[in-house]
Amino acid sequence: MTASPVQRRPLSDRAADLFLSDYFILYMSLTFVAVLAPFLPTLVTPGNAVNVMSNMWPLLIVAIGQTFVLAIAGIDLSQGSVIAVTSVIGAALVTLVADPVVLSKAPLWGVMITENGGPLAGVTGGVFVAICVMIALAALIGLINGLAIAVLEMPAFMVTLVSMMTVSALAIYLTQSENIAQLPEGYVRLGKGDLVSVYFGVKDTSQLPRKEVFSLITYPMVIAVVMAIGAHILLNRTVFGRQVLAIGMNRKAAKISGVPVRRVIVLVFVVSSICAAIGGLLYSARLEAGRPTLGEGTFLLDVIGAAVIGGTSLFGGKAKILWTVFGVFFFVLLSSALSAMNLSAFQVDMVKGAVILGAALLDVLRTRIMRERTR
């Protein structure tokens, strides 16, 4: 018996396989590092790797929420404002002391904050309760967004744009634009606490000898990884996840097939808001203050950009949490590389914008290739 000759597939087919692979962005990220590393050695230093990871975790959590929304062909522009308002409320609940000179004109003064801090200052389990309140508030905002979109059939863009404006304004109003600092250690540790760190000895490339202690496993990492795994199971291994993708592919068909479209849409926006609140918790914890301006500026560009770069389709129906993980990784890596090149903030944003546009074009190309393959 002779073995049948192995039929070699054309190079174009194999390239298309790679392009359509779940790991395409990961390969691209590794190639990106390999190409730039000789010119930007900082990129592969342990210190930079720790920075990339540290910047990645909160963004990943917010992007996971956005992935669910994109999967139903929606968009959630209110995530930044949810971050702002929940960080303010969370900080107001647990702050240990407040300065009347700074905060006495804030509507929260006397109601929630006094010179002795927030109502949960120094209370055992106070941080946990504050986090629950932040999540509940976020869920409420998500619920309102979802109901307006699903029940009133208003466009997600318009609803979440209005949410963004009103909730941001509320955050600024509550503190009159002031930050709420003096947060308890338990809260701050969630944003930058280490569970495991590694000591590399003394580095002497700079003029001063420097301790080389690097965070290996951090609280944000644990929170983000647990959330990513949970979200992966929810989106790709449950009936709910299949309903989400079905709505994104064809809302009418999903409805005819018995998918509870309205309920799923509402839940998706609740998930998105909760993810924003938890990401915001990490951001405010690492900045050691509740900030009504958190999540402003180009933050949403980063969130949506990371999800789209990963491969989540803007047209809906195509999303994986793994893609978002890789997309966020690439996006943060890109920011780090651009920063190491000493480009200005404006140049960095321009490059990021171009990369997101490129990712959107790749999405179109991928969809076309997949359609041709299924014929």
Add this chain to the structure above:
Amino acid sequence: MKLMRTTATLALLAAGTSLATGAQAATICFAFQDLETEFWVAGHKAITTTLTEAGHTVLEKNANEDANKQLEQVRDCIAQGVDGIIVIPQDGESAVTIVKEAQAADTPIAIFNRPPTDLSKGIIVVADNATIAEAATDYVIGEAMAKAPADAKLNAVIIVGDLGDPNAVGRRDGFMAAVAKQADRINVIEVASEWDAATALANLEAAVTANPQIDLMFTSSDFLFPTIRSVLEPRGMWKKAGEEGHIPLAGLDGDATACKLIKEGYVSATGVQDLYFEAESALNAILKAVEDGNAQANEVIPDPGFALTQANLAEREMDMWGCVLLAEGFLDQ
């Protein structure tokens, strides 16, 4: 005038020369929150030019008014192995976090002009805002009281900055200290600006509409003078000293616009931060920390400042950085 300008430039260059000889070439990260006012533009130029001309490498990071981005940029600088960091922070709270981050990584750090809420850590160069503001306010109160009837109650407006910034708090304290000397004669109207011209415009419009009789005004930063003008001018309240309806105005910073307005007679006084002294002090301190191997350098360097008024304009004009820039044609660019 030209001599004075040349002297100021030479002073900075001389400082640069001493920095170059005092320490080996260093890589300094200069992270700033934005360059939205004349003060920050001039401060940025003074720091980068002096460091570069002294042979040091400057890594510039503009956070675009995003505290989170600034934290990430400072971390990037530390990963890049810079020898020292100079920061203009977004606010006092984020400054505390950034100083902690840098010192934990054994990197000396200096905070330029906008101090952390905790002054015990890092090299902090800060103006004595309260004293400077009090001096400028004293002058306009004196002017307003001189032309008011003896028993008249005066309305004094203060445009307050972002009270999360200790500079804004100090300036408000200085204003209040001056007002307290005439507490029975002066009614204070506070207008919030949050260091934002649009916010200041809206709030000042409302305040002036509600209180048409304004007897004196103090702005916590000179960059708001154009905003004040756009509110007062349509109401016929933007007048030069000596003209009917003139409102004594005072500010703080000492920028080129304030200098021009003082010379024209619209503004009566402004508190001056010595920008060049502050820039030079920050640079000297950070490079000394690098040279001494002192990663945990903690020092507060006060800038005493002064008030430039219509009364001392002739003698002290060129002590104000904004007047130096004005003479160089800064506002014509």
